Amino acid sequence: MTRVVIAGGSGQVGLRLLAGLAARPDCEVAVLTRRAGLPVEGPNLHAAPFDYDDDAAYAQLFESPCDLLLIALGTTLKQAGGAAGLIKVDHDYPVKLIQALARTNPAAKVGLVSAVGADGHAIGAYMRAKRDLEKALQTSGLAHAVARPSFLLRDDSSGRPAEWLVNRVLSKPWLGIGHRVFPRGHRFWKWAPVSPAAVATALLEAAFALGPGERRVLEGRAFKEVP
Secondary structure: OOOEEEEEEOOOHHHHHHHHHHOOOOEEEEEOOOOOOOOOOOEEEEEEEEOOOOOOHHHHHHOOOEEEEEOOOOHHHHHOOHHHHHHHHHHHHHHHHHHHHOOOOHOOOEEOOOOOOOOOOOOHHHHHHHHHHHHHHHHHOOEEEEOOOOEOOOHHHHHHHHHHHHHHHHHHHHHHHHHHOOOOHHHHHHHOOEEEEHHHHHHHHHHOOOOOOOEEEEEEHHHOOOO
């Protein structure tokens, strides 16, 4: 039995991670939540009330064994009320989880939802948060898989303005051109829009397959709906 903890199970990718885990009877899953109930039901999914602002809660969380920590936390500047709130959700909370797990179980694995470009020259609070979070994960010593999707193909109109533009206007011609002209072009597909389901599927596969100390980065064609 693989014991999984997931943070951020209510977002676009997080919901698909929960659905994937619910289909795995070999996993026992604790879903960190601030509210009662779960967005996805499953016999192996259990709500774990958690206060991200309580520093003592992080050590207590991993008093129970954890083999795999999945982090899909994320917000927008508007939702967070500014850069400070965004950094807290996209960087500070995940780093506290990673550090607490590394102290408790150095043999555990981590699956992280990051963003394309987090390894480059970060511009803006969001990209700086993702870049610094990836650095903290690398220095933790934990085996980890990092998914770096570009724009997410969303089912709703929420999210960042750039994502709305890509979903409503650019996604179909972008993907059409890519399949015809750049079927194997890494640079093109690295920035292509991708569905949350494809991100979640690739991250779960990579995280479960990690060896001790291994690091895997998923971008572009690593998401299997891309050729």
